[in-house]
Ligand SMILES: Nc1ncnc2c1ncn2[C@@H]1O[C@H](COP(=O)(O)OP(=O)(O)OP(=O)(O)O)[C@@H](O)[C@H]1O
């Protein structure tokens with residue numbers, strides 16, 4: 001499809017698949033990707049760590065301690081539904097053109113999704129299972145460890161996948177809109193000099209990295225929690 | 232006069248400040264006997280059982296065990312849930328061992344005890360199955376085994392045989408009577424079935440419709456020796472079922 005559409009000369013900005021593939025391979029070996037990802041990966045990794053750890057901790061905490069709910073929930077919902085990408089250019093004013101701005105963009109786009117899903121997972125724990133734990137006088141700690149967290153596990157992992165996708169959007173937006181470095185810059189530059197094959201190759205590479213990360217997470221979940229156990 | 236292990240004194244429960252679910256329930260439960268709680272749907276049977284289990288705090292009145300007031304769940308009572316309340320991600324063995332785990336019993340010790348009770352309820356060979364791989368009756372037995380492991384004197388059961396067909400129900404009822412010959416326990420169970428109450432219980436507590444309060448207490452005193460089918464044909468049995476049926480009908484109206 002893509003190949004045909006490209007070959008049909010619909011637009012010069014839409015190169016055929018074969019050209020993109022060639023560009024992809026050449027960029028992989030001539031160091032263009034290496035240089036770009038060397039700029040993008042460190043903030044991406046830091047941002048992902050904060051997104052995942054912070055998101056799960058915030059989501060689980062508000063799920064467990066109901067008194068914090070009224071305060072944090074509206075914030076999360078606003079962050080999740082508002083056009084957050086519009087906020088990203090504003091980060092320049094606060095953090096300037098820096099890796100910090102990238103990390104903040106990632107966290108803003110990823111963490112609310114992780115936190116909200118973790119929270120929903122915790123809230124969805126069956127009241128009857130909680131009553132059961134109470135009737136056997138399970139401690140708070142045991143109840144969380146053996147009842148609440150296992151029952152929220154699927155939702156939490158679903159949130160992590162959404163959050164990671166959000167994080168990838170965050171880093172690309174940050175590099176397109178504020179900090180012209182790394183993979184975002186590679187896209188901007190190649191569009192500017194009309195190397196559309198290279199531009200698409202870069203986009204494909206991002207999709208590939210994001211896809212591999214998400215695939216790895218699914219594998220990890222299967223490994224940690226064999227699916228037979230959570231049918 | 233029997234030895235009374237548990238009593239409720241003037242227990243009342245009001246949900247959401249306006250729904251009166253129970254009113255002035257004073258009930259004596261004799262040690263080592265089976266007490267059935269019978270009544271129309273929504274009359275507060277589950278509520279009463281949960282008050283006794285310590286899961287619901289009564290709005291008024293108290294629950295006393297051996298004349299000592301109790302607050303919250305205790306080691307002297309174990310509850311078998313109507314909806315089983317099994318952890319879906321845990322095996323039969325892990326589910327049965329949950330109560331012991333909550334008490335901090337070592338893994339070796341709790342698995343040993345759990346296996347004994349898994350055998351006693353007839354689930355040997357299913358230790359490593361997950362709840363979704365079990366039939367309704369087997370889930371019920373898993374919940375029963377879990378309640379037995381903690382070795383409490385009082386066993387509370389909420390409609391223990393409602394999730395199974397008639398054949399399985401009779402089998403489970405007989406198994407329960409057999410089991411109670413081995414385990415010396417006081418049992419309080421909720422049921423919809425008059426036959427079940429008369430067949431199993433030493434004392435049948437009939438609750439009237441909302442707000443639930445004790446309408447009548449019947450002591451079946453059925454002779455349970457001999458063939459099950461013969462027992463069910465005893466004149467005393469048939470008479471009691473009829474009697475309870477007609478009084479229940481009057482409370483529903
Ligand atoms: N958590 C609750 N909040 C408000 N009302 C409740 C709650 N639980 C029960 N009720 C009400 O209290 C009454 C008694 O409920 P309960 O579950 O004890 O009845 P039941 O006799 O066990 O009924 P069933 O035979 O259908 O199981 C019902 O009218 C029910 O609607």
Ligand SMILES: [Mg+2]
Nearest residue numbers: 276277278313
């Ligand atoms: Mg009920």
